[in-house]
Amino acid sequence: MTNYLFIECRDPFESKDTQFVAETATALKQRDNEVTVFLVQNGVLAARRNARGSHLSQLAKAGVRLLADDFSLRERGIQAAELLPGIQQSNIDALTDILVRENTKAIWH
Amino acid sequence: MAKYLSIVERAYHGTLEEQDDTILWISHMVKKAGPDVTVLLRANAVNYAVAGQDASGLTFGKAALSVPPTLDRDVEELIKAGVAVCVVREDLADRGIESGELVGGVTPIGRREVAGLFDQHDQVWHW
Amino acid sequence: MSNKTLTLALMDPPYESANSTTAFRLIAAALQKGINVNVFAYEGAVALPLRTQVPHPNPIKGTTAEEQHHPITSAFISALFEAAAASGAKLDWVNCGMCVDERGATEWVDGVRRGGPGDFAKFARESTNTVVIGTR
Numbered sequence: 001m002t003n004y005l006f007i008e009c010r011d012p013f014e015s016k017d018t019q020f021v022a023e024t025a026t027a028l029k030q031r032d033n034e035v036t037v038f039l040v041q042n043g044v045l046a047a048r049r050n051a052r053g054s055h056l057s058q059l060a061k062a063g064v065r066l067l068a069d070d071f072s073l074r075e076r077g078i079q080a081a082e083l084l085p086g087i088q089q090s091n092i093d094a095l096t097d098i099l100v101r102e103n104t105k106a107i108w109h
Numbered sequence: 110m111a112k113y114l115s116i117v118e119r120a121y122h123g124t125l126e127e128q129d130d131t132i133l134w135i136s137h138m139v140k141k142a143g144p145d146v147t148v149l150l151r152a153n154a155v156n157y158a159v160a161g162q163d164a165s166g167l168t169f170g171k172a173a174l175s176v177p178p179t180l181d182r183d184v185e186e187l188i189k190a191g192v193a194v195c196v197v198r199e200d201l202a203d204r205g206i207e208s209g210e211l212v213g214g215v216t217p218i219g220r221r222e223v224a225g226l227f228d229q230h231d232q233v234w235h236w
Numbered sequence: 237m238s239n240k241t242l243t244l245a246l247m248d249p250p251y252e253s254a255n256s257t258t259a260f261r262l263i264a265a266a267l268q269k270g271i272n273v274n275v276f277a278y279e280g281a282v283a284l285p286l287r288t289q290v291p292h293p294n295p296i297k298g299t300t301a302e303e304q305h306h307p308i309t310s311a312f313i314s315a316l317f318e319a320a321a322a323s324g325a326k327l328d329w330v331n332c333g334m335c336v337d338e339r340g341a342t343e344w345v346d347g348v349r350r351g352g353p354g355d356f357a358k359f360a361r362e363s364t365n366t367v368v369i370g371t372r
Contacts, residue, residue: 020151024224031225031228042254071261104365105227106365108368108370118370119372123279131279236370
């Protein structure tokens with residue numbers, strides 16, 4: 001089993017390619033890996049519960065851990081209460097810790 | 110030996126000025142340094158595997174871009190150098206590219222096989 | 237001090253992408269934890285440590301250069317080298333040589349060194365983890 005960390009800086013409104021992360025992260029989870037998607041920069045724009053066309057519910061249902069960078073959220077005025085259930089606020093320190101964990105592959109998207 | 114998966118997504122950004130795709134180039138250079146490298150062409154970069162690309166003939170006043178990129182040949186050279194070059198089948202189909210249009214030696218894979226490719230490599234570099 | 241090392245490959249030039257700021261945040265966080273950091277600056281990213289960058293005023297806001305305190309990416313990089321020294325971690329910043337040459341981006345702040353893809357391959361081989369931040 002491997003730990004996969006996707007650092008998602010893109011949002012589904014500007015980029016259709018967020019679907020690549022949704023599909024690949026889900027497939028990796030189905031292959032019995034631990035998978036985390038860390039939303040940063042505009043990646044957090046998909047994190048509002050009322051966002052339309054967000055790929056994040058699909059990931060949450062698949063058991064992928066969803067984290068959102070607290071600075072990116074604050075920078076965009078997104079409050080914790082607005083977040084889609086299943087998304088945890090996180091921070092760059094936590095991201096660093098995950099990056100240097102054993103047996104972890106990191107993919108920036 | 111370490112195995113790296115080098116994923117190319119964006120295409121034709123600066124390739125004329127650089128005379129190549131800088132990710133195909135660095136993937137080739139890393140291969141020369143020793144490790145095993147697989148290149149995955151996805152999204153628009155699947156077009157790099159199309160044979161017969163011609164970027165010649167550009168001039169700007171009296172200055173000529175005299176050595177244009179030859180991306181299809183670069184893909185062939187990567188394969189000759191022992192780099193496995195995979196291309197996502199559905200991304201080809203989305204762009205209306207038939208398998209007969211591709212340079213030889215490229216390996217089409219389905220989107221569903223990408224996760225397996227991730228598992229087979231020690232590091233995944235998505236450029 | 238940690239015995240871990242993180243490698244980042246960067247491509248974005250300054251002021252064009254949020255990626256650069258996030259990269260600096262990651263580097264700072266890692267160094268603070270005593271994690272060694274290697275940076276392979278490729279393509280436009282070789283301009284991040286240019287010592288010739290100069291801050292400017294903002295005529296819309298009516299500020300002087302001093303008041304505006306415009307971010308200078310090379311100053312951030314110098315500060316990261318200082319942070320490394322303070323924590324005992326190592327920051328190794330390599331500017332890809334051919335990328336430097338074609339851009340004429342030759343004057344860097346102290347600490348940055350010239351290198352090439354061989355350095356990146358070595359970093360990837362020897363690090364705890366490698367994050368490639370491509371450009372769009």
